[in-house]
Amino acid sequence: MTFDDFMQDAVKRDAADPLAWTRAMFRIPDHLVYLDGNSLGALPEAALSKMQDRMAREWGRDLIASWNTAQWFTKPMTVGDRIARLIGAAPGQVAVTDSTSINLFKVLYAALSLRPGRRKIVSEDGNFPSDLYMAQGMRQMFPDLEIVQAKTPSQIEQALDGDTAVLTLTEVDFRTGRLHDMRSLTDKAHAAGALVIWDLAHSAGAIPVDLDGCNVDFAVGCTYKYLNAGPGGPAFLYVAERHQEAASQPLTGWIGHADPFAMSSAYVPATGIRKFLTGTPSILAFAPLEASLDIWEKADMATVRAKSLALADLFIAMVDALPKSYGLSLASPREGAHRGSQVSFRHPHAYRIMKALIADGVIGDFRAPDITRFGLTPLTLRYADIVEAVRRFDAIMREDRWRAFPDERGSAVT
Numbered sequence: 014m015t016f017d018d019f020m021q022d023a024v025k026r027d028a029a030d031p032l033a034w035t036r037a038m039f040r041i042p043d044h045l046v047y048l049d050g051n052s053l054g055a056l057p058e059a060a061l062s063k064m065q066d067r068m069a070r071e072w073g074r075d076l077i078a079s080w081n082t083a084q085w086f087t088k089p090m091t092v093g094d095r096i097a098r099l100i101g102a103a104p105g106q107v108a109v110t111d112s113t114s115i116n117l118f119k120v121l122y123a124a125l126s127l128r129p130g131r132r133k134i135v136s137e138d139g140n141f142p143s144d145l146y147m148a149q150g151m152r153q154m155f156p157d158l159e160i161v162q163a164k165t166p167s168q169i170e171q172a173l174d175g176d177t178a179v180l181t182l183t184e185v186d187f188r189t190g191r192l193h194d195m196r197s198l199t200d201k202a203h204a205a206g207a208l209v210i211w212d213l214a215h216s217a218g219a220i221p222v223d224l225d226g227c228n229v230d231f232a233v234g235c236t237y238k239y240l241n242a243g244p245g246g247p248a249f250l251y252v253a254e255r256h257q258e259a260a261s262q263p264l265t266g267w268i269g270h271a272d273p274f275a276m277s278s279a280y281v282p283a284t285g286i287r288k289f290l291t292g293t294p295s296i297l298a299f300a301p302l303e304a305s306l307d308i309w310e311k312a313d314m315a316t317v318r319a320k321s322l323a324l325a326d327l328f329i330a331m332v333d334a335l336p337k338s339y340g341l342s343l344a345s346p347r348e349g350a351h352r353g354s355q356v357s358f359r360h361p362h363a364y365r366i367m368k369a370l371i372a373d374g375v376i377g378d379f380r381a382p383d384i385t386r387f388g389l390t391p392l393t394l395r396y397a398d399i400v401e402a403v404r405r406f407d408a409i410m411r412e413d414r415w416r417a418f419p420d421e422r423g424s425a426v427t
């Protein structure tokens with residue numbers, strides 16, 4: 014098939030796409046093929062008016078009264094319940110607060126404290142660095158802690174034993190998009206008497222998640238990736254209801270107190286998920302997230318997943334059809350059932366190739382050491398975008414255009 018054939022087919026699929034209406038809800042510059050919604054999701058158009066209202070009316074006019082009249086105080090829980098629906102959690106178990114790293118710190122502490130006498134955290138080497146760093150930081154509070162960074166899925170299972178307090182993994186690998194079997198690994202951890210923490214940074218808004226159904230203990234995740242909450246959008250955490258009474262977290266600030274405005278001098282934790290809050294919620298930063306969730310609530314997750322898989326399969330099929338001499342190899346699982354919502358390709362010059370793609374309006378990420386990564390966000394992408402991306406990818410490889418881009422990996426954000 015030629016690019017023109019692929020494009021004709023893509024245009025037909027876009028016309029029949031049940032999610033075609035969502036793209037116009039977001040701001041996507043015309044000249045870009047934006048394949049980075051897994052790093053920073055696109056701006057929901059309605060976020061602008063939501064923010065204007067929050068600032069001008071709720072803050073500017075109503076000032077401090079808005080903590081009550083605009084329900085600012087309960088936002089972490091009410092917006093948490095809206096995210097809960099996207100990740101298979103019943104109400105009362107998700108709070109929107111802090112960053113993913115800080116939330117991981119809180120739930121790691123909670124899980125370790127619920128398993129006294131066990132010394133091990135099991136994770137994997139390929140986990141997102143911040144997740145490993147936060148686990149390593151726990152050593153300052155639990156001096157005997159051993160952290161197992163497994164190299165393969167079978168090593169993860171082998172490491173689960175009677176000394177394991179916590180299994181903490183990211184469900185979708187940020188480099189390759191490989192999807193763990195949440196249900197099976199959770200069951201195996203439980204069989205060893207351990208608790209599980211799943212990081213849903215590349216799952217929430219990307220794939221269907223069933224936290225309650227899989228009997229998960231704790232989870233954390235981002236809102237600025239697939240959930241389009243904007244840079245620095247507050248993160249979320251999930252604590253299964255059955256743990257909420259016994260679990261404790263060490264960042265015992267006043268917003269997690271049972272009665273913050275009693276201003277008593279002794280900390281008494283709130284009941285329920287509010288116990289996992291610490292300080293004043295970032296109310297302005299909630300506005301884009303709320304605008305985004307208005308859209309997400311109208312998008313059926315099974316439809317989102319079906320389109321995500323179809324976009325990825327098209328991307329992979331088209332790259333497969335490029336000349337082998339380009340030297341690209343698929344880094345993502347070929348089978349959709351084992352893949353999140355991204356496709357990655359390896360190449361020794363991945364960094365320079367991504368620079369060339371970005372210069373040509375195809376926005377993805379380079380991930381060290383040799384990955385070009387493309388996030389697939391079904392609410393903002395068309396099949397035609399995938400064809401256009403691979404068409405430009407082909408031209409860059411065929412003409413060796415990436416050679417014009419030096420390897421300058423020093424830049425702050427890649």
Ligand SMILES: *Cc1c(COP(=O)(O)O)cnc(C)c1O
Pocket residue numbers: 112113114115141143144183187212214215235248
């Ligand atoms: C993006 C990402 C994070 C980000 O953590 P922050 O504290 O929000 O910076 C954490 N974990 C994973 C797996 C991620 O992909």
